[in-house]
Amino acid sequence: MIDRPRISSLGDDCVTVDFGNEISIDVNSKAIALAARLNADGFEGFIEAVPAYSSVSVFFKLAEVRRSAQELETALASVTRCIDRALENLSDALTSKGRIVEIAVDFGAQAALDLEHVAEFAGISQRDVVELFTSKTYRVYMLGFLPGFTYMGEVDERIAIARRETPRTSVPKGSVGIAGRQTGIYPSQSPGGWQIIGRTNEEMFSLDREPNSLLQPGDEVRFVPMP
Amino acid sequence: MSLVIRKPGILSTVQDLGRTGGRSFGINPAGVMDRTAARIVNTLLENDESTALIEMHFPAAEIEFDSPTVFAIGGAELDAQLDGKPISNWSTAFAGKGSVLKFRNKSYGSRAYLGVRGGFALDKWLGSLSTNLTAGLGGFEGRALKAGDVIECSSTDEYFPRTAGTSIVPLYHRFPTLRVIAGPEFGLLTASSEQEFRKQGFTLTNECNRMGFRLRGKPLNLLDRYEMVSAGVNFGTMQLLPDGQLIVLMADHQTSGGYPRIANVISADLPLLAQCGPGDGVSFEIVTVDEAERLALRFERELNFLRLGCRLQRQNAKR
Numbered sequence: 001m002i003d004r005p006r007i008s009s010l011g012d013d014c015v016t017v018d019f020g021n022e023i024s025i026d027v028n029s030k031a032i033a034l035a036a037r038l039n040a041d042g043f044e045g046f047i048e049a050v051p052a053y054s055s056v057s058v059f060f061k062l063a064e065v066r067r068s069a070q071e072l073e074t075a076l077a078s079v080t081r082c083i084d085r086a087l088e089n090l091s092d093a094l095t096s097k098g099r100i101v102e103i104a105v106d107f108g109a110q111a112a113l114d115l116e117h118v119a120e121f122a123g124i125s126q127r128d129v130v131e132l133f134t135s136k137t138y139r140v141y142m143l144g145f146l147p148g149f150t151y152m153g154e155v156d157e158r159i160a161i162a163r164r165e166t167p168r169t170s171v172p173k174g175s176v177g178i179a180g181r182q183t184g185i186y187p188s189q190s191p192g193g194w195q196i197i198g199r200t201n202e203e204m205f206s207l208d209r210e211p212n213s214l215l216q217p218g219d220e221v222r223f224v225p226m227p
Numbered sequence: 228m229s230l231v232i233r234k235p236g237i238l239s240t241v242q243d244l245g246r247t248g249g250r251s252f253g254i255n256p257a258g259v260m261d262r263t264a265a266r267i268v269n270t271l272l273e274n275d276e277s278t279a280l281i282e283m284h285f286p287a288a289e290i291e292f293d294s295p296t297v298f299a300i301g302g303a304e305l306d307a308q309l310d311g312k313p314i315s316n317w318s319t320a321f322a323g324k325g326s327v328l329k330f331r332n333k334s335y336g337s338r339a340y341l342g343v344r345g346g347f348a349l350d351k352w353l354g355s356l357s358t359n360l361t362a363g364l365g366g367f368e369g370r371a372l373k374a375g376d377v378i379e380c381s382s383t384d385e386y387f388p389r390t391a392g393t394s395i396v397p398l399y400h401r402f403p404t405l406r407v408i409a410g411p412e413f414g415l416l417t418a419s420s421e422q423e424f425r426k427q428g429f430t431l432t433n434e435c436n437r438m439g440f441r442l443r444g445k446p447l448n449l450l451d452r453y454e455m456v457s458a459g460v461n462f463g464t465m466q467l468l469p470d471g472q473l474i475v476l477m478a479d480h481q482t483s484g485g486y487p488r489i490a491n492v493i494s495a496d497l498p499l500l501a502q503c504g505p506g507d508g509v510s511f512e513i514v515t516v517d518e519a520e521r522l523a524l525r526f527e528r529e530l531n532f533l534r535l536g537c538r539l540q541r542q543n544a545k546r
Binding site: 006 | 248524
């Protein structure tokens with residue numbers, strides 16, 4: 001059984017379902033499973049369910065929900081009922097492991113803009129930073145910030161460097177960055193403050209693919225150094 | 228059959244009601260800032276309400292119609308003139324071949340919407356024509372309009388003069404009281420900050436754009452330091468920044484945020500905020516979800532009346 005999560009309004013056309021303010025695979029799996037259930041089988045007026053680290057935001061068309069709702073019932077009450085139904089037996093739908101995706105990364109000096117800085121922070125060699133970074137498998141907890149930008153974790157504590165104090169105005173496309181225990185890949189050139197330790201040639205986001213994003217919440221990622 | 232952009236104006240973009248279905252992949256909805264204005268304009272033109280329009284600021288674009296076109300303007304009052312003759316907001320108008328539309332002055336509001344009957348012949352991305360400026364995708368080549376751009380659209384000689392009634396046209400002003408619903412982290416405010424939130428006026432700073440409006444007021448405090456993991460946000464979500472100031476997320480907001488979500492501006496009042504600009508002021512009144520829904524549905528009914536009126540006018544003309 002899963003304890004009933006907290007459901008609150010995010011405006012009059014969205015509610016958010018909160019499983020607890022934490023980053024853990026267990027909680028994230030619940031969020032992903034609930035979002036998947038709702039996206040597969042929504043309700044009248046449903047737009048989309050969006051998973052984050054530990055919560056799901058459910059967007060809907062207020063007028064359409066009201067049209068199909070019981071008399072005098074608010075859209076909020078109607079949507080909450082649908083979410084409660086989707087939460088039933090949610091534990092049966094939990095899958096802790098997603099697809100495993102390998103991503104080739106260039107850790108050379110041209111690409112790894114902050115690698116020297118990270119090595120200094122950790123008090124180890126650049127080679128050891130790469131070794132620590134590539135020895136782990138990372139979970140895609142959520143996407144956000146930019147189309148196709150993944151929030152992955154967790155980075156080894158020894159190299160879990162905070163964001164740059166002054167964000168770059170332009171981070172090259174494909175840059176692999178660290179922000180605390182999170183790692184992520186910039187799918188396109190963009191301003192950004194993550195510490196860049198490498199770059200991939202993979203198209204993280206492409207209109208020629210369905211879905212557009214290479215990675216999805218719940219996927220597992222392994223970084224492989226480019227030869 | 229097209230619109231020719233003779234002068235681009237400041238940040239003129241193609242927008243519709245936003246792109247949905249991609250938030251899980253970090254694709255933000257974008258879309259018009261003032262949905263009420265966009266929906267009224269499209270309804271007047273008998274377009275589907277999700278038809279794309281051009282969102283303009285001041286100075287606005289100068290546009291030539293290269294074939295007969297029925298159009299309408301709504302939102303900010305920018306003193307529109309077609310070949311030197313004034314064009315009223317919230318009304319349909321007819322442009323003959325070679326006519327030029329200019330906007331002379333700003334009397335109120337921040338954003339005006341130009342819609343044409345039949346909409347623009349552009350390719351949709353994920354079901355929408357909204358311009359996503361961060362990704363450089365969608366709308367017209369994923370960017371703001373430039374001089375010389377040509378936007379294909381429908382040509383028509385079938386023109387019904389009509390004007391939206393006062394019961395539906397929004398009453399924009401520079402110091403609105405916005406109704407809000409308490410957000411998931413509202414309860415984390417100290418009692419005195421909660422009072423401040425309800426009582427004080429907030430000023431819109433210069434940092435106001437399509438992504439969000441930063442407000443300035445007496446700083447608000449949380450009961451405890453709160454480290455929030457990134458969670459969902461919405462158009463109208465008000466986040467409390469570490470310096471105690473509020474930011475209201477607008478149409479180009481990102482799909483998630485890591486700051487406490489104190490409140491959300493209700494759908495019915497978001498257009499009033501969207502038409503404010505730097506130096507304007509807002510205050511907040513907390514309402515229930517029931518009340519927010521009631522107000523949203525009231526607008527839906529007004530829009531339905533307008534839609535029916537337009538249809539009747541067409542049917543009567545055929546007899």
